[in-house]
Amino acid sequence: MRKILIAGNWKMHKSIPETLELLSLLAGKVGAASPAEVVVAPPFTALSAAGKLLSGTSILLAAQNMSQNPEGAFTGEISAAMLMDAGCQWVILGHSERRSLYDETNGVICQKIKVALENGLKVIFCLGETASQRAGGKTQDVVRGQMELGLRNLDVGLLASLVIAYEPVWAIGTGKNATPHQAQEVHRFIRSELEKKYGSEFAESTRIIYGGSVTSENFQNLSLEPDIDGALVGGASLDADSFYDIITSVT
Ligand code: PGA
Numbered sequence: 477m478r479k480i481l482i483a484g485n486w487k488m489h490k491s492i493p494e495t496l497e498l499l500s501l502l503a504g505k506v507g508a509a510s511p512a513e514v515v516v517a518p519p520f521t522a523l524s525a526a527g528k529l530l531s532g533t534s535i536l537l538a539a540q541n542m543s544q545n546p547e548g549a550f551t552g553e554i555s556a557a558m559l560m561d562a563g564c565q566w567v568i569l570g571h572s573e574r575r576s577l578y579d580e581t582n583g584v585i586c587q588k589i590k591v592a593l594e595n596g597l598k599v600i601f602c603l604g605e606t607a608s609q610r611a612g613g614k615t616q617d618v619v620r621g622q623m624e625l626g627l628r629n630l631d632v633g634l635l636a637s638l639v640i641a642y643e644p645v646w647a648i649g650t651g652k653n654a655t656p657h658q659a660q661e662v663h664r665f666i667r668s669e670l671e672k673k674y675g676s677e678f679a680e681s682t683r684i685i686y687g688g689s690v691t692s693e694n695f696q697n698l699s700l701e702p703d704i705d706g707a708l709v710g711g712a713s714l715d716a717d718s719f720y721d722i723i724t725s726v727t
Pocket of ligand 1: 643648
């Protein structure tokens with residue numbers, strides 16, 4: 477049985493006081509034990525304060541990115557150890573905004589995934605096709621390529637702490653979510669690729685979550701699909717009520 481995972485990617489939003497306000501409200505709603513696993517990813521500057529506030533709650537903390545290097549002369553970068561120091565258990569890697577706006581390649585994403593997992597961080601690995609790739613019938617090729625290169629040469633033992641987030645680029649921040657049928661089709665494909673590569677036990681236990689304009693209204697139907705194990709939520713995670721509504725829409 478795969479536990480539903482609802483993760484909030486705040487992107488470049490919220491000051492430290494705003495972060496603490498939102499998380500206090502959310503922690504009050506979620507309580508000590510949530511049937512879904514709840515993860516929030518505030519900006520780097522608020523992680524340490526968020527980590528302190530969330531300790532002892534059931535809400536887990538993620539970063540939105542991470543360096544593939546452990547330490548050294550890498551101006552502006554943040555290491556896995558630093559994230560853990562700030563209280564993170566999770567990191568989001570390979571988000572389409574990192575790929576398209578900051579030129580992150582599949583190779584770099586693969587290095588980051590390896591370093592994160594080796595350091596004990598759990599990883600939400602994002603992938604998905606653009607509108608033109610979908611229109612050209614390339615969705616499966618794109619997703620397969622991102623999976624193959626992003627997970628290249630990684631030991632299956634490490635991948636137990638990996639979650640895949642299918643985020644069609646055309647659905648991110650557009651208000652135009654994938655239909656349950658569209659999403660399920662790709663989630664099923666991802667699971668079948670995992671099965672081919674790592675076996676059925678691994679494929680059946682790995683969570684594949686959907687992201688792209690998720691709201692409590694559309695997620696209820698998305699979550700009924702057999703291969704959709706949760707959501708990666710952008711805009712709707714910036715408000716405690718709308719994020720909590722997504723959590724309760726499936727539990
Ligand atoms: P959105 O963002 O929910 O605002 O579409 C999702 C994401 O980028 O992870």
